Amino acid sequence: AQSVTQLDSQVPVFEEAPVELRCNYSSSVSVYLFWYVQYPNQGLQLLLKYLSGSTLVKGINGFEAEFNKSQTSFHLRKPSVHISDTAEYFCAVSDRNTGTASKLTFGTGTRLQVTL
Amino acid sequence: EAQVTQNPRYLITVTGKKLTVTCSQNMNHEYMSWYRQDPGLGLRQIYYSMNVEVTDKGDVPEGYKVSRKEKRNFPLILESPSPNQTSLYFCASSLGSSGIWGNTGELFFGEGSRLTVL
Numbered sequence: 001a002q003s004v005t006q007l008d009s010q011v012p013v014f015e016e017a018p019v020e021l022r023c024n025y026s027s028s029v030s031v032y033l034f035w036y037v038q039y040p041n042q043g044l045q046l047l048l049k050y051l052s053g054s055t056l057v058k059g060i061n062g063f064e065a066e067f068n069k070s071q072t073s074f075h076l077r078k079p080s081v082h083i084s085d086t087a088e089y090f091c092a093v094s095d096r097n098t099g100t101a102s103k104l105t106f107g108t109g110t111r112l113q114v115t116l
Numbered sequence: 117e118a119q120v121t122q123n124p125r126y127l128i129t130v131t132g133k134k135l136t137v138t139c140s141q142n143m144n145h146e147y148m149s150w151y152r153q154d155p156g157l158g159l160r161q162i163y164y165s166m167n168v169e170v171t172d173k174g175d176v177p178e179g180y181k182v183s184r185k186e187k188r189n190f191p192l193i194l195e196s197p198s199p200n201q202t203s204l205y206f207c208a209s210s211l212g213s214s215g216i217w218g219n220t221g222e223l224f225f226g227e228g229s230r231l232t233v234l
Contacts, residue, residue: 043225108158
């Protein structure tokens with residue numbers, strides 16, 4: 001079985017400051033990793049994904065994440081946030097061996113609150 | 117426009133009154149799934165479907181039913197809703213097992229249906 005831990009339920013940050021949202025996973029097999037973003041009153045949309053290759057993955061809106069296999073982490077970063085980045089962010093993992101969305105496991109989410 | 121459409125977006129009902137939340141996707145996706153989102157618990161999978169007439173339980177299937185008679189539609193049925201089913205529900209779809217990456221877990225979500233059971 002796999003699990004995802006998002007250590008921070010809320011992260012307040014000032015506009016133009018850098019931010020890191022932490023994600024750790026646990027799995028007995030190799031995984032695919034994802035970050036989804038949920039803006040207020042909307043569904044989730046894919047921010048970025050790690051499937052293979054370079055461990056530094058770039059996504060939309062200036063976000064990036066780094067896969068660290070030894071630390072089983074996939075932290076999300078942005079060097080300078082904007083008010084419009086205020087949203088809830090979900091880390092998710094799926095089983096590489098079965099390669100199926102049926103086993104996509106989500107973390108509990110981190111609410112990023114950007115203020116002036 | 118590629119999308120997943122859920123209806124209704126908001127619903128208040130009473131205990132025991134059967135209801136159906138519809139979900140339709142126009143991307144010819146094989147895979148569809150229902151999640152519920154609750155504060156502090158993230159998203160939990162209710163049911164999923166790998167293809168037409170193929171459905172399976174997720175992590176929290178109790179009190180729900182689904183059907184997949186057509187590829188594009190995947191309704192969620194609450195036969196006898198109870199207050200603990202008050203939640204925000206999301207339908208999602210994804211490509212099937214074809215393609216180089218197979219079905220990697222990239223999901224396309226609807227905008228959500230907020231259900232309150234009194």
